[in-house]
Amino acid sequence: MGLTVGVVSESAPGERRVALVPGAVSVLTKTGAQILMEAGAGARAGFSDSEYVEKGVRIAASRQEVFAAADVMLQVRGPGANPEAAAADLALYRRGQTVIGFGEPLTAADAARELAARGVTFLAMELMPRITRAQSMDALSSMATIAGYKAVLIAADHLQRMFPMLMTAAGTLAPARVLVIGAGVAGLQAIATARRLGAVVSGYDIRSAVKEQIESLGARFVVLDVEAGGAEDKGGYAKAMGEDFYRRQREALGAVLAENQVVIATAAVPGKKAPILITREMAARMAPGSVIVDIAAERGGNCESTRPGEVVEAGGVRIFGPVNLASTIPYHASQMYAKNISTFLKYLIGKDGALALNREDEIVRETLVTDAGEVVHPRVRELVGLPSPQEV
Numbered sequence: 001m002g003l004t005v006g007v008v009s010e011s012a013p014g015e016r017r018v019a020l021v022p023g024a025v026s027v028l029t030k031t032g033a034q035i036l037m038e039a040g041a042g043a044r045a046g047f048s049d050s051e052y053v054e055k056g057v058r059i060a061a062s063r064q065e066v067f068a069a070a071d072v073m074l075q076v077r078g079p080g081a082n083p084e085a086a087a088a089d090l091a092l093y094r095r096g097q098t099v100i101g102f103g104e105p106l107t108a109a110d111a112a113r114e115l116a117a118r119g120v121t122f123l124a125m126e127l128m129p130r131i132t133r134a135q136s137m138d139a140l141s142s143m144a145t146i147a148g149y150k151a152v153l154i155a156a157d158h159l160q161r162m163f164p165m166l167m168t169a170a171g172t173l174a175p176a177r178v179l180v181i182g183a184g185v186a187g188l189q190a191i192a193t194a195r196r197l198g199a200v201v202s203g204y205d206i207r208s209a210v211k212e213q214i215e216s217l218g219a220r221f222v223v224l225d226v227e228a229g230g231a232e233d234k235g236g237y238a239k240a241m242g243e244d245f246y247r248r249q250r251e252a253l254g255a256v257l258a259e260n261q262v263v264i265a266t267a268a269v270p271g272k273k274a275p276i277l278i279t280r281e282m283a284a285r286m287a288p289g290s291v292i293v294d295i296a297a298e299r300g301g302n303c304e305s306t307r308p309g310e311v312v313e314a315g316g317v318r319i320f321g322p323v324n325l326a327s328t329i330p331y332h333a334s335q336m337y338a339k340n341i342s343t344f345l346k347y348l349i350g351k352d353g354a355l356a357l358n359r360e361d362e363i364v365r366e367t368l369v370t371d372a373g374e375v376v377h378p379r380v381r382e383l384v385g386l387p388s389p390q391e392v
């Protein structure tokens with residue numbers, strides 16, 4: 001007998017994504033799994049119940065029925081990533097049930113402790129290792145792709161100018177100048193999107209390895225006169241730098257900033273607060289009407305003035321701190337997420353159709369937060385004040 005996989009409506013306020021889309025159902029049903037879904041779970045993302053039913057999904061009589069019957073729950077926002085509304089669901093999880101989803105285990109470690117106490121096995125999507133064989137399960141990259149794209153649309157929508165250069169009978173319009181700070185997954189997508197709209201784009205990153213990627217998208221790579229040797233860790237991420245480095249970086253960035261009317265800020269360091277790269281004064285030195293879209297807002301922001309979920313105006317410059325951008329493009333965000341999570345679950349299912357969590361495997365080891373009544377992830381254990389596994 002295959003697994004029963006449950007999908008419910010996302011309960012976080014404003015969340016429009018869904019964990020599974022009709023197109024990803026067959027990946028799971030081929031393993032013998034049956035899918036049980038709460039009615040309307042995909043509606044806010046643009047997927048009707050009938051599309052799921054056509055793919056063999058059974059619609060449950062209630063949300064409670066899904067929790068009660070599922071061996072594995074697939075969610076976008078698990079308890080740690082849904083502080084406002086997850087409490088109602090917590091009581092519905094069953095001992096022995098497995099939950100896969102985002103859960104912010106490194107910032108909301110208490111939720112992990114709660115899940116462990118309830119005997120729930122939790123695998124966190126944001127802990128997926130960035131290794132080649134896990135690329136198709138990498139939901140952070142998927143969501144960053146959407147966020148980078150949408151950030152540019154927000155900027156274009158609020159700028160007093162058009163993005164492309166136009167030569168018209170009424171004269172020539174100069175193209176908008178866009179600076180993208182941080183050329184990871186979101187930043188590169190922002191560069192590509194701003195280029196498609198015709199802006200003159202430059203990109204900056206502390207990791208010089210991204211130079212070619214920025215240039216291949218038709219943007220200029222900004223070189224700052226600050227030594228950032230060894231800024232990349234072995235996983236390809238930026239390392240946290242000292243405050244002295246960030247200060248010199250801000251000084252050098254100030255002049256570049258003032259040459260642009262749009263800044264898309266995406267700089268982040270895994271597990272840390274985002275570095276402040278734009279002070280209030282730097283923002284104020286941009287031309288009035290300039291727009292900063294700070295998509296690092298959820299992690300504290302790259303701009304000193306950023307307020308998550310708000311728009312701040314200072315000296316005619318508007319600073320947007322959007323949160324959960326992926327949910328504003330729910331159809332494609334859900335499509336990508338569903339591909340990631342269904343590939344992951346399939347990977348965890350053995351030949352007999354049952355769940356087989358091999359803790360020796362890097363993908364399982366890195367993502368497994370709770371199991372058999374315990375918080376098992378070493379970093380999360382540390383955060384909740386438990387001794388490291390070796391000491392137990």
Ligand SMILES: NC(=O)c1ccc[n+]([C@@H]2O[C@H](COP(=O)([O-])OP(=O)(O)OC[C@H]3O[C@@H](n4cnc5c(N)ncnc54)[C@H](O)[C@@H]3O)[C@@H](O)[C@H]2O)c1
Binds near residue numbers: 138
């Ligand atoms: N499966 C894979 O192999 C895989 C998948 C995704 C990402 N990656 C690697 O990880 C990299 C970054 O991924 P991400 O987008 O999730 O990163 P991220 O969201 O952690 O950071 C975004 C960007 O900000 C940059 N940054 C950090 N501090 C900065 C500073 N002070 N000034 C300027 N820029 C700064 C980082 O270098 C990064 O490019 C990728 O470019 C890639 O090399 C690998």
